[in-house]
Amino acid sequence: MLVDLRILRFDPERDEKPHWDTYSVESGPMDRVLDLLHQVKWEEDGTLTFRRSCAHGVCGSDAMLINGRNRLACKVRVDQLGRRVSVAPLPGMRVIKDLVVDMEPFFDQYKSVKPFLVNEEPEPERERLQSPKERARYDDTTKCILCAACTTACPSFWAQPSFVGPAAIVNAHRFIFDSRDHASEERLEILADEDGVWRCRTIFNCTDACPRGIHITQAILEVSNAVVERRG
Amino acid sequence: MTVPERQVHEFPAVIVGAGGAGLWAALELAREGIDTAVLTKLYPTRSHTGAAQGGICAALGNHEEDHWEWHMFDTVKGGDYLVDQDAAEVLAREAIETVLELEHMGLPFNRTPDGKIDQRRFGGHTRNFGEAPVRRSCFAADRTGHMILQTLYQQCIKFGVRFFDEYHVVDLIIEGGETRGVVAYRIADGEMHVFRSPAVLLATGGFGRMFRITSNAHALTGDGPALAYRHGIPLEDMEFYQFHPTGIVGIGILLSEAARGEGGYLRNDAGERFMEKYAPKLMELGPRDVISRAMYLEVREGRGIGGGDYVHLDLTHLGRAVIEAKLPDITEFARVYQGIEPITQPVPVQPTAHYAMGGIPTDVMARVVIDEKNTALPGLYAAGECACVSVHGANRLGTNSLIDILVFGRRAGRDMARHVRRNGVPDVPADVAEPVRAELEALRTRPVGENPNHIRAELASVMMDECGVFRTGTSLVRAYNVVCDLKDRYRRAQVQDRGRVFNTDLLEARELGYLLDCAEATVMSAMARTESRGGHYREDYPQRDDTEWLQHSLAYRTEGRPEMRYKPVSITHFEPKPRTY
Numbered sequence: 001m002l003v004d005l006r007i008l009r010f011d012p013e014r015d016e017k018p019h020w021d022t023y024s025v026e027s028g029p030m031d032r033v034l035d036l037l038h039q040v041k042w043e044e045d046g047t048l049t050f051r052r053s054c055a056h057g058v059c060g061s062d063a064m065l066i067n068g069r070n071r072l073a074c075k076v077r078v079d080q081l082g083r084r085v086s087v088a089p090l091p092g093m094r095v096i097k098d099l100v101v102d103m104e105p106f107f108d109q110y111k112s113v114k115p116f117l118v119n120e121e122p123e124p125e126r127e128r129l130q131s132p133k134e135r136a137r138y139d140d141t142t143k144c145i146l147c148a149a150c151t152t153a154c155p156s157f158w159a160q161p162s163f164v165g166p167a168a169i170v171n172a173h174r175f176i177f178d179s180r181d182h183a184s185e186e187r188l189e190i191l192a193d194e195d196g197v198w199r200c201r202t203i204f205n206c207t208d209a210c211p212r213g214i215h216i217t218q219a220i221l222e223v224s225n226a227v228v229e230r231r232g
Numbered sequence: 233m234t235v236p237e238r239q240v241h242e243f244p245a246v247i248v249g250a251g252g253a254g255l256w257a258a259l260e261l262a263r264e265g266i267d268t269a270v271l272t273k274l275y276p277t278r279s280h281t282g283a284a285q286g287g288i289c290a291a292l293g294n295h296e297e298d299h300w301e302w303h304m305f306d307t308v309k310g311g312d313y314l315v316d317q318d319a320a321e322v323l324a325r326e327a328i329e330t331v332l333e334l335e336h337m338g339l340p341f342n343r344t345p346d347g348k349i350d351q352r353r354f355g356g357h358t359r360n361f362g363e364a365p366v367r368r369s370c371f372a373a374d375r376t377g378h379m380i381l382q383t384l385y386q387q388c389i390k391f392g393v394r395f396f397d398e399y400h401v402v403d404l405i406i407e408g409g410e411t412r413g414v415v416a417y418r419i420a421d422g423e424m425h426v427f428r429s430p431a432v433l434l435a436t437g438g439f440g441r442m443f444r445i446t447s448n449a450h451a452l453t454g455d456g457p458a459l460a461y462r463h464g465i466p467l468e469d470m471e472f473y474q475f476h477p478t479g480i481v482g483i484g485i486l487l488s489e490a491a492r493g494e495g496g497y498l499r500n501d502a503g504e505r506f507m508e509k510y511a512p513k514l515m516e517l518g519p520r521d522v523i524s525r526a527m528y529l530e531v532r533e534g535r536g537i538g539g540g541d542y543v544h545l546d547l548t549h550l551g552r553a554v555i556e557a558k559l560p561d562i563t564e565f566a567r568v569y570q571g572i573e574p575i576t577q578p579v580p581v582q583p584t585a586h587y588a589m590g591g592i593p594t595d596v597m598a599r600v601v602i603d604e605k606n607t608a609l610p611g612l613y614a615a616g617e618c619a620c621v622s623v624h625g626a627n628r629l630g631t632n633s634l635i636d637i638l639v640f641g642r643r644a645g646r647d648m649a650r651h652v653r654r655n656g657v658p659d660v661p662a663d664v665a666e667p668v669r670a671e672l673e674a675l676r677t678r679p680v681g682e683n684p685n686h687i688r689a690e691l692a693s694v695m696m697d698e699c700g701v702f703r704t705g706t707s708l709v710r711a712y713n714v715v716c717d718l719k720d721r722y723r724r725a726q727v728q729d730r731g732r733v734f735n736t737d738l739l740e741a742r743e744l745g746y747l748l749d750c751a752e753a754t755v756m757s758a759m760a761r762t763e764s765r766g767g768h769y770r771e772d773y774p775q776r777d778d779t780e781w782l783q784h785s786l787a788y789r790t791e792g793r794p795e796m797r798y799k800p801v802s803i804t805h806f807e808p809k810p811r812t813y
């Protein structure tokens with residue numbers, strides 16, 4: 001099927017401001033948006049710039065705004081979008097070139113919540129024990145691939161870029177509810193800050209955007225409850 | 233032209249690549265208080281280690297009796313006796329402490345009812361030297377690699393490792409017979425950076441992108457091996473490339489062997505479990521080379537589904553609960569990329585280019601060795617898929633790569649720590665970045681020429697068709713001629729993007745050059761080896777030949793044909809025997 005592919009382009013070495021370019025491309029039955037982008041880049045216009053690596057939704061490189069929603073280009077089938085496809089960079093981020101945005105602030109927010117296991121007890125000879133139930137408690141939030149689709153879909157983040165954002169809270173959740181971790185207190189303290197969980201307005205955009213199907217709003221609620229309980 | 237002062241960095245240790253191998257090495261160095269730079273062309277969490285699904289093996293014995301000796305034996309036999317047994321011993325022994333350490337770092341393994349790390353079966357892993365399958369693969373659902381990558385990156389943040397994200401390493405600095413650093417191209421602005429360092433680890437992953445159908449990420453273009461090759465370092469055992477049996481038809485995305493570990497069947501057009509004929513004992517859990525060949529033979533004899541070039545992976549008898557709990561990701565892949573519902577429908581699969589057994593030769597300390605006598609090149613290390621130590625020999629077992637990248641990434645980090653204590657930051661010539669800068673400039677500004685993407689597509693096709701699961705002398709000669717021709721055309725390739733900011737057009741063309749080098753070494757090594765062993769199957773020489781060929785290939789770059797040399801295999805425990813399953 002012939003598809004009208006509109007792409008928001010911006011080359012800082014040539015353009016004053018972003019502009020739309022339209023390409024007419026032939027899409028195969030199982031083609032994904034990433035396939036169309038490659039077709040344009042490889043056959044028509046080598047200057048088209050985007051990130052990608054795994055091409056099957058596990059590395060988090062190619063989150064972008066596709067027909068008005070944040071998604072991974074490698075995971076959206078064109079036949080599910082129809083004949084008109086529009087692609088723009090993730091909202092609320094500084095654009096470096098075309099679909100490539102500056103990810104540094106996003107990773108800084110991620111790092112700010114201590115996204116690593118803290119357990120200073122001497123390591124046992126064998127594994128630390130954890131029951132299947134304890135393991136299941138934080139299973140959902142271990143799936144995050146840091147693609148930034150959720151954070152950049154969040155109106156609270158657009159309004160206040162210092163908001164730590166859904167992705168960072170998801171990663172804090174992953175440790176706060178891990179029975180082996182000892183730093184929940186510190187993480188909850190960080191998230192009790194004015195740029196922490198309170199900025200969430202339960203709009204659910206993040207949950208809709210997540211390509212991994214993580215119940216993000218639920219995770220944020222669980223963290224908010226933990227913050228409240230701690231204040232007791 | 234010299235690189236401005238502010239773009240020259242000094243580090244006691246430099247690591248190229250932030251997959252499992254690079255990150256664990258970085259962590260070892262950071263814990264020793266050594267200031268370490270990790271250079272990576274992708275953000276660390278985008279590395280392809282994150283795509284690994286099935287598991288990581290270690291003889292923990294959490295469900296049933298298991299021993300590292302059994303693991304070692306399976307590895308040696310799985311590799312068709314081309315495995316260096318001293319290295320396999322290190323792997324199998326240290327696997328246990330390595331997996332336990334991962335758990336201590338926070339990796340969320342699935343658990344047994346009594347809270348231990350859960351384990352499942354995987355192809356070629358057996359109890360008591362081949363008796364029956366054993367539960368040795370430790371896993372976190374079917375996203376084990378994702379959890380390994382995340383956990384190691386998290387620990388690197390905790391220990392303050394310095395990351396240079398989206399720095400593309402484009403050259404190694406080797407002067408006076410020792411390692412002095414690397415040259416990198418910063419993707420954001422196209423500036424060259426020089427990293428002076430006495431110790432450099434190459435951990436750049438695989439090069440599956442030289443084949444048309446592959447499970448490998450676009451970024452897996454053999455940068456490390458090609459750069460080493462260009463500096464006169466040989467590439468070892470390049471003819472051994474693994475084709476994984478269960479790739480999604482047409483696009484190669486992997487459906488993990490875990491699907492068969494959990495009990496999935498392979499069926500031909502008649503609905504038969506055809507592995508009965510080829511590996512009666514282990515059936516669908518036989519080694520990958522055996523299964524991929526069986527699939528091709530079924531197809532060739534007209535028993536592909538509907539006479540086509542694929543077979544079925546059947547999970548329907550496992551039931552919704554098992555499929556959704558243990559194989560959620562691959563179930564989703566089938567749904568998204570094929571529109572198939574694996575709970576009720578069989579999934580069409582075909583072999584996909586998956587894993588490089590060969591690569592940069594190293595010893596068991598992960599030091600790069602450059603000749604038949606295993607002479608080390610001081611300060612240069614390699615670990616992970618880009619290296620060949622060789623624990624996988626002619627064919628790798630499932631779950632043995634994740635453990636390989638971690639065991640030897642860890643050893644690399646430890647040995648680098650020793651090395652940098654004895655060696656200061658070396659001098660490098662002021663214009664050291666000039667040759668590679670000039671190459672990149674020529675490529676970026678060439679006014680006319682061929683589209684490099686066409687060269688890449690032709691390379692991938694010829695490698696798949698003539699140097700794939702089955703090979704013959706004639707097919708390899710054809711492949712070699714095409715590769716030479718493509719190399720020639722590559723010298724005249726032209727990129728369209730002339731910019732300096734985030735020029736991926738330029739970098740993809742640069743990466744194509746690396747793939748061509750890796751392909752040249754692969755085809756040449758395959759042409760020379762007139763026997764069949766593991767992943768290298770010559771229809772004109774269908775037998776394994778231990779008298780002539782129980783040795784590792786070393787391909788050296790020359791101006792013309794690569795030069796082939798050979799070195800012996802280390803055999804410490806298990807004498808070669810016929811390999812049946």
Ligand SMILES: Cc1cc2nc3c(=O)[nH]c(=O)nc-3n(C[C@H](O)[C@H](O)[C@H](O)COP(=O)(O)OP(=O)(O)OC[C@H]3O[C@@H](n4cnc5c(N)ncnc54)[C@H](O)[C@@H]3O)c2cc1C
Nearest residue numbers: 249250251252253273281286287401437616617631633634
């Ligand atoms: C789909 C799939 C599933 C798999 N499943 C399993 C499994 O279940 N069990 C198992 O044991 N094995 C599995 N494997 C194999 C295993 O995952 C890989 O072999 C292993 O992860 C490779 O790790 P690595 O650290 O060597 O490289 P990678 O993780 O590939 O990392 C390479 C790194 O090098 C960097 N890099 C490359 N070139 C440059 C350059 N020029 N400059 C700067 N940086 C550079 C990249 O940015 C990246 O950070 C699987 C492989 C695939 C493809």
Ligand code: FES
Nearest residue numbers: 053055059060074
């Ligand atoms: S390319 Fe990896 S998630 Fe899309």
